Amino acid sequence: xxxxxxxxxxxxxxxxxxxxxxxxxxxxxxxxxxxxxxxxxxxxxxxxxxxxxxxxxxxxxxxxxxxxxxxxxxxxxxxxxxxxxxxxxxxxxxxxxxxxxxxxxxxxxxxxxxxxxxxxxxxxxxxxxxxxxxxxxxxxxxxxxxxxxxxxxxxxxxxxxxxxxxxxxxxxxxxxxxxxxxxxxxxxxxxxxxxxxxxxxxxxxxxxxxxxxxxxxxxxxxxxxxxxxxxxxxxxxxxxxxxxxxxxxxxxxxxxxxxxxxxxxxxxxxxx
Numbered sequence: 192x193x194x195x196x197x198x199x200x201x202x203x204x205x206x207x208x209x210x211x212x213x214x215x216x217x218x219x220x221x222x223x224x225x226x227x228x229x230x231x232x233x234x235x236x237x238x239x240x241x242x243x244x245x246x247x248x249x250x251x252x253x254x255x256x257x258x259x260x261x262x263x264x265x266x267x268x269x270x271x272x273x274x275x276x277x278x279x280x281x282x283x284x285x286x287x288x289x290x291x292x293x294x295x296x297x298x299x300x301x302x303x304x305x306x307x308x309x310x311x312x313x314x315x316x317x318x319x320x321x322x323x324x325x326x327x328x329x330x331x332x333x334x335x336x337x338x339x340x341x342x343x344x345x346x347x348x349x350x351x352x353x354x355x356x357x358x359x360x361x362x363x364x365x366x367x368x369x370x371x372x373x374x375x376x377x378x379x380x381x382x383x384x385x386x387x388x389x390x391x392x393x394x395x396x397x398x399x400x401x402x403x404x405x406x407x408x409x410x411x412x413x414x415x416x417x418x419x420x421x422x423x424x425x426x427x428x429x430x431x432x433x434x435x436x437x438x439x440x441x442x443x444x445x446x447x448x449x450x451x452x453x454x455x456x457x458x459x460x461x462x463x
Contacts, residue, residue, distance in 0.1 A: 192218045194229040201234040207317075211255060212248065213238055251286030252304045254278055259310030259327070266310040267371040268327035268387055273413045274308055277325075277420055281306065284424045294434040301398070302434040304427060306420065312368040312390075319403045322437040323423055324392035328410045329371030331362050332385030344373035344382055353382075369410065388412045391419055393446050396438035405443055407450045426455045 194202075198217075205213045217237040221229050256274055259266045281304070290302050307316040310327040318324020331344075331353075338359030345353050345360070352366035353373050359381050362373070369390065373382050388410040395404030411419065427437045448456050 192221065192229060193227065195231070197231045198229045198234050201231045205234075205238060216240075249287060249290075249298055249300065249303060250281075251284075251288070251290050252281040252306065253300070254281060255305075255307040255316045255321075257307075257309045257311075257313075257315040263310065265313050265370070265372075266327065267312070267329040267369060268310060268389070270308045270310050270325075270327060273325075273389070273416060276413070276417050277306060277308070280417065280420055280424065284428065286424075286428075289428055289431075290434065293432050298434075301436075304424070304437055312370045318392055318395070320395040320397050320401070321404065322393070322395065322427075323420060324395060324404050325416055326390040326392070328369035328390045329374060329387045330367065330369045330385040330410065331371070331374045331382040333359065333362075334381055334383040336379045336381045336383075338381040339379055341378060343376040343378065347372045347376045386410050389416050391416060393423065393449075394438045394441040394443075396436055402438060404438075405446045407446065422449070422453075422455065 202210060202214055202217065213234075217229055217233050220237050221233050226233065254274070254277060256270060257263070259269070260271055286304055290298055294302055304323075305321040306323040306325070307318050307321045308325045308327075309316045309318050312326055312328070314324075314326055318326055338355075340355060340359075342355055345355055349370075349372070350366045350368055352363045352368075354361050354363070360373070362382075369386075371384070371387075374384055377383075389412075391407045391411055392404035393407065394402060396402055407419070423437065427440065430440045431437065445455055448454075
């Protein structure tokens with residue numbers, strides 16, 4: 192749907208963590224009213240109704256994804272298959288009912304568990320400041336194909352992680368963020384696709400005491416990501432009271448322990 196520049200400016204002032212929902216609501220109401228163009232009046236009216244009825248709009252969680260599925264050229268992996276699995280987990284957890292039981296007073300959007308999926312390390316959906324952040328990853332692997340020394344891989348790498356030696360490219364694993372750009376540009380496939388999957392970050396948040404999420408070691412396949420999300424939900428429901436965020440409950444030591452053992456301290460074992 193077409194938006195006027197003034198409407199775009201108005202919606203940009205909506206808090207980012209509800210902006211996507213407000214934008215969808217604005218367009219839905221504009222279509223229902225037969226309006227082909229969104230103006231600031233529609234934005235303000237929808238925002239007012241949305242925020243005044245916050246509790247009825249809540250789901251108990253927020254699940255966002257990046258623009259990768261729309262054809263982003265930076266995609267390291269495709270997340271279309273994993274997002275529905277994560278959403279199903281979040282819905283099965285009945286987090287809204289949990290919040291209603293444990294939060295005194297009115298529910299607010301900041302009470303919800305926040306999960307986001309990004310298809311590449313550019314992280315447009317801001318996984319670094321979410322309770323659970325999932326980033327697509329594609330690590331390069333050296334193949335037997337002869338290198339022509341075109342230096343395309345060196346030029347394309349934003350991290351300066353690729354160096355051309357004899358007989359071919361060498362990737363610095365400490366610098367590489369698994370974006371897959373070098374694989375995409377290699378004309379001879381000397382750098383091919385190695386391990387693909389997802390990086391997972393836990394415990395990010397904004398607010399009065401902001402913290403960037405801490406990354407778990409390794410690259411995880413879809414089943415591994417689902418298990419991690421399930422464990423995080425169980426940890427959150429076991430410990431959160433009166434609306435305390437997952438990121439507030441989780442210490443750096445908890446994340447480190449989970450990365451080493453696959454379970455949170457005191458959690459009584461992994462979920463199946």
